[in-house]
Amino acid sequence: MMDGSEFVPLTLPPLVIATLAALACAGPGNFLLLRRQSLLGDAMAHVVLPGIVAAFLLTGSAAPGVMLAGALAAAALSSLLIEAIRRAARADAGAAMGATFTAMFASGVLLLEISGTSAMHLDVEHALYGSLEGLIWIDATGWASLTDPQALATLPPELPLLALVAAAILAALALFWRPLTIATFDEGFAATMGIPTRALSAGLTGLTALAAVAAFSAVGSILTIAMLVCPAATARLLTDSLPRQMLLSLAIAATTAILGTLAAGYLPLAMGLPFAVSAAGSIATLAGLFLALAAWIGPRRHRVAPSL
Amino acid sequence: MTDAFLSALFLQAGYNATLVSIGAALLGLATGSVGAFLTLRRRALASDAMAHATLPGIGLAFLAMAAHGGDGRNLAGLLLGAGLTAALGLFLLQRLTTRTRLPEDAAIGAVLSTFYGAGIVLLTVIQNLSLGRPAGLEGFLLGSTAGMLLSDAMLIAGGGAVILLILALLRRPLAMTAFDPDHARQMGVNTRATDTALLLLTLACVLLGLRVVGLILIVALLITPALTARLWSDRIGIVALLAGGIGAVAGHLGASLSLALPDLPTGPSIVLLVFAAFLASLLLAPGNGLFSRRRRTAPDPA
Numbered sequence: 070m071m072d073g074s075e076f077v078p079l080t081l082p083p084l085v086i087a088t089l090a091a092l093a094c095a096g097p098g099n100f101l102l103l104r105r106q107s108l109l110g111d112a113m114a115h116v117v118l119p120g121i122v123a124a125f126l127l128t129g130s131a132a133p134g135v136m137l138a139g140a141l142a143a144a145a146l147s148s149l150l151i152e153a154i155r156r157a158a159r160a161d162a163g164a165a166m167g168a169t170f171t172a173m174f175a176s177g178v179l180l181l182e183i184s185g186t187s188a189m190h191l192d193v194e195h196a197l198y199g200s201l202e203g204l205i206w207i208d209a210t211g212w213a214s215l216t217d218p219q220a221l222a223t224l225p226p227e228l229p230l231l232a233l234v235a236a237a238i239l240a241a242l243a244l245f246w247r248p249l250t251i252a253t254f255d256e257g258f259a260a261t262m263g264i265p266t267r268a269l270s271a272g273l274t275g276l277t278a279l280a281a282v283a284a285f286s287a288v289g290s291i292l293t294i295a296m297l298v299c300p301a302a303t304a305r306l307l308t309d310s311l312p313r314q315m316l317l318s319l320a321i322a323a324t325t326a327i328l329g330t331l332a333a334g335y336l337p338l339a340m341g342l343p344f345a346v347s348a349a350g351s352i353a354t355l356a357g358l359f360l361a362l363a364a365w366i367g368p369r370r371h372r373v374a375p376s377l
Numbered sequence: 378m379t380d381a382f383l384s385a386l387f388l389q390a391g392y393n394a395t396l397v398s399i400g401a402a403l404l405g406l407a408t409g410s411v412g413a414f415l416t417l418r419r420r421a422l423a424s425d426a427m428a429h430a431t432l433p434g435i436g437l438a439f440l441a442m443a444a445h446g447g448d449g450r451n452l453a454g455l456l457l458g459a460g461l462t463a464a465l466g467l468f469l470l471q472r473l474t475t476r477t478r479l480p481e482d483a484a485i486g487a488v489l490s491t492f493y494g495a496g497i498v499l500l501t502v503i504q505n506l507s508l509g510r511p512a513g514l515e516g517f518l519l520g521s522t523a524g525m526l527l528s529d530a531m532l533i534a535g536g537g538a539v540i541l542l543i544l545a546l547l548r549r550p551l552a553m554t555a556f557d558p559d560h561a562r563q564m565g566v567n568t569r570a571t572d573t574a575l576l577l578l579t580l581a582c583v584l585l586g587l588r589v590v591g592l593i594l595i596v597a598l599l600i601t602p603a604l605t606a607r608l609w610s611d612r613i614g615i616v617a618l619l620a621g622g623i624g625a626v627a628g629h630l631g632a633s634l635s636l637a638l639p640d641l642p643t644g645p646s647i648v649l650l651v652f653a654a655f656l657a658s659l660l661l662a663p664g665n666g667l668f669s670r671r672r673r674t675a676p677d678p679a
Contacts, residue, residue, distance in 0.1 A: 107483040108422060157659055158604050163422040163482070168604055171597030172652035175645035178519060182641060197497075197518065197593075291493050298486035302479050333498070344505035350497030357491025361469075364477050372478040 078209035080334055083201040083348055086228050087292070087326040090284035091352070093235040094296035095322035096242050097276045099315050102301045103253050108166060109274065110297030113281035114290040115170040116147040119177030121286065126184055133230050137282055144278035147173055199289025201330070201348040204228075227287040234283040238276050242315075245269065250311060292349040296322055299356035306360075306367035321359060329355040385633035394636050396530040397522050401589050401632035402625040403537035405598060405647070408582040409624025410544055412599035413606060413617040415579055417555040421603075422485050423470060423576070425596040428583045429489040430466025431459035432496025432592060435517055439503060449503075450514070452529045456584050463580055466492050520591035520644035522635045529588060536585045540578055544617075547574055552613045589632065591644035597651060598624055605655040608662035627651045 073081075094110070101107050117140040124139020125131055147169050154165040204225040206214075214220035242249070252259040252266045259266050277297070284293045304317035329352030334345045364370055388395045415421055438458025443449040466488045473484035500514060516523070544551075553561035554571040561568050579599065586595040606619035631647030 102480070102483050105480045105482055107480070107486045111425075111486055111489070154604070154659075158608060158655075160416075160604050160607075161419050161421075163419065164416050164600050164604060167421050167425065167596050167600040168652065168655065171594050171601070171648050175594055175597070175648040175652070178642060178645040179649065182645075291490060291497060294486060295490035295494060298483055298490060302483045302487055305479065306477060337502075342502075342505070344501075346501040346505075347497045350494040350501065353490050353494025354498060357487060357494065360487050360491070364473060364479075367477075370477045372476075 073212040074210060077211055077214055078206045080330070081209075082204050082206045082225050082228060084327060084330045086204055086225070086231055086287050087201055087330050087348065087352060088323050089228070089231040089235045090288045090292065091296045091300070091322035091326040092319055093231065093238050093280040094284055094293055095300040095318045096239050096315070097273060097280055098297040098301035099304070099311070099318055100242075100249060100253055100273055101277060101297065102305060103311075104273075106273075107298050107302075108163065110277055110281060111294050112147060112151070112166045112170040113144050113278050114285060114293040114297075115174040116143045116177075117282050117285045117290070119143055119173050119180060120282075122177050122180045122184075126180065133226055133286070136286055140282035140285070141275075141278055143173065144274075144282065148274055197289055197291060199285075199287060199292060199349045201288055201292075202345065204287065231283055231287060234279060238280055239319075241272075241276060245272070249273070289349050291353055295353035295356045296326075299353075299360050300325065303356075303360045303363045303367075306363040306370040309369055322356075325356045325359060326352055329353075379637075381637035382633055385636040386630070393525075393527055393530070396527060396534070397525050397636065398629050398632040400530040400533040400537070401522070401628035401643070401647075403534045403541075403628075404582075404585050404589055405602075405624030405626070405628025406621040407537040407540040407544070407624075408586060408595070408598045409602035409606075410617045410621035411540065411575075411578045411582050412624075413603040413613065413620040414544075414551045414555055414575055416600055416603035416607075417552075417613065417616075418572070418575060420576070420579075421600045422482070422596070423467070424579050424583060424599050426470050426485045426488040426492075427463045427467055427576075427580055428586075428592045428595045429496075430463045430492035431583065431587060432462075432493055432517070433499055434458035434460065434462030434496075435514060435587075436496055436499030436503060437462070439514060440499070452526070452532060452588060455514075455517075456532075456587065459587060460580065460584050462492060463583065467576060467580065516591070517587050518591050518593055519642035520587075520589050520594070520635075520647075522589065522632050522643050523639045525588065533585050533589065536581065540581050540585075541621075543574075544578060547571070547578075548614070548617070551575060555613070589628070589643055590647055591642065594644040594648045597648040598627075601648070601651045601655050602627070605651070605658045608655075608658045623651060623654050627654065 098110065101109055120140035120143025121136045124135050128135050150169045151165045154160055154168060155162060204227055206224055208220045208223040248264045249269055251262065252264055252269050256266050281293050300318040300322040303321050304314040307317055308314050330348045333348040333351035337344055337346055385394055385398055388398065415424065435455050435458055438455045439449040442451060442454050470484050470488045473479050474481045503514065550566045550571045553564065553566050554568045558568045582599065583595050586598060590598055602620035602623040603616065605623055606616040609619055610616050627647050627650040630650055631643055634646045635641050635643040
């Protein structure tokens with residue numbers, strides 16, 4: 070155990086991948102929460118499926134870049150569709166979103182079923198709750214492999230991809246922090262200051278889609294939704310300051326991902342059950358428990374601050 | 378395949394299949410009509426949280442029934458468990474939106490993902506304990522008519538009829554609350570009780586829809602027929618009837634398709650049929666349709 074001969078190849082990659090996915094989602098989640106767009110993440114996580122299936126059917130390739138492009142195209146199409154339905158049917162945002170993402174998810178399932186895309190190693194269940202446990206690092210023999218370039222080259226490709234995406238998303242949020250914050254709290258004021266609010270809003274949608282797409286292929290839609298919503302919501306009940314909320318949400322996301330992966334792998338064993346449970350499900354559950362705790366005793370949980 | 382579809386469509390595919398497709402049609406009728414009120418009240422996506430919150434209940438009910446030596450896949454038992462956790466999810470959703478400063482959409486997302494995650498954990502436990510085939514449970518994700526028992530179809534059809542009856546009795550307070558809650562209160566309508574009744578009716582639709590449409594897509598049967606019907610009429614009574622009609626036709630067609638092609642999940646077929654009706658209405662509906670709008674905005678000859 071101490072030499073990591075089991076931990077490094079089997080537990081470490083899912084742990085790191087889950088943490089990276091959690092960070093990539095939790096960052097934009099803070100702005101979505103304040104803009105009352107949290108369910109945009111829900112919609113994105115559903116529309117990714119037809120995007121990647123269609124991309125595979127069109128190109129015959131399951132390379133991460135192709136999947137990413139297909140999913141981003143589906144995300145863009147869905148946000149156009151939501152906007153069109155809102156205008157044409159004069160529907161509220163929630164209903165327009167619900168009609169769009171169910172139809173797109175349904176077409177994704179149908180495409181999968183009729184084309185028999187088994188070559189793609191993707192089925193509906195995989196899409197829903199990912200297969201974190203399957204992302205193992207076969208060539209690792211122990212902690213020493215972490216410094217062995219030959220072994221490092223055989224890391225699951227999801228890991229470097231997610232690291233890149235998470236870094237890009239957090240860098241973009243840091244870079245556009247000021248205009249994004251102003252536009253989120255007071256769009257009218259931001260516009261008078263010459264801040265391109267529509268471009269920022271589209272950019273935030275793009276970042277959300279990127280996070281959802283990258284996380285989806287590794288950890289499934291359920292964990293993507295949980296991480297877009299729960300850490301930011303938890304942090305919001307703990308502090309009034311946006312920078313602090315952002316940092317707290319990232320810390321909560323990483324903690325949840327790490328504890329959730331470990332709990333899924335080791336808790337059933339500790340209870341005498343000879344198997345592991347779904348890591349994505351366990352992380353999502355833990356994220357909700359943290360939120361429940363914050364809603365129960367969080368210092369900033371109330372709608373209006375109690376008067377002194 | 379075409380023969381199988383046609384015989385299911387015209388209720389000629391045997392007693393069981395006939396009951397399944399009638400059950401699906403009644404479910405679509407009830408869900409579409411309830412959805413008309415729910416969408417008008419702008420609570421459409423609260424039903425998505427409820428639907429996802431059924432999964433841990435399904436898992437727990439399966440474990441409980443299997444532990445007592447029963448058949449883990451008894452539909453009434455599974456629906457009871459699903460109803461309990463969905464009601465808990467709804468309760469927590471209301472608490473989060475009224476007692477904390479989180480907006481409703483974040484609360485919906487949080488309840489949905491947490492309960493669904495817990496459900497997935499329970500499904501992996503069931504799979505690993507090898508308590509019978511969990512395949513029977515995975516049908517609840519996207520719906521399936523394969524292996525549906527006669528008693529299941531009766532339960533769905535009967536439940537749909539009860540929902541429609543209650544909806545008909547409550548249509549006035551529901552409509553008044555949806556249009557203008559303040560005015561409804563002045564007229565002596567108990568709007569809180571009315572809202573609760575609407576959410577309970579929605580919960581009943583979600584539960585009955587689990588077996589046929591599945592928990593991921595049932596929300597489409599509540600929203601999309603309502604949006605479609607509103608393109609054709611502004612009167613809530615007509616919207617509810619139209620939405621119910623669209624839901625019924627889609628339910629029946631989708632179930633017939635799935636009886637002919639057992640590998641095809643029922644949920645996606647029904648949802649795509651409903652969405653096709655929406656797109657067609659968007660183009661064709663008088664007054665609201667894109668064609669008529671273009672006609673109206675055409676330059677005046679004078």
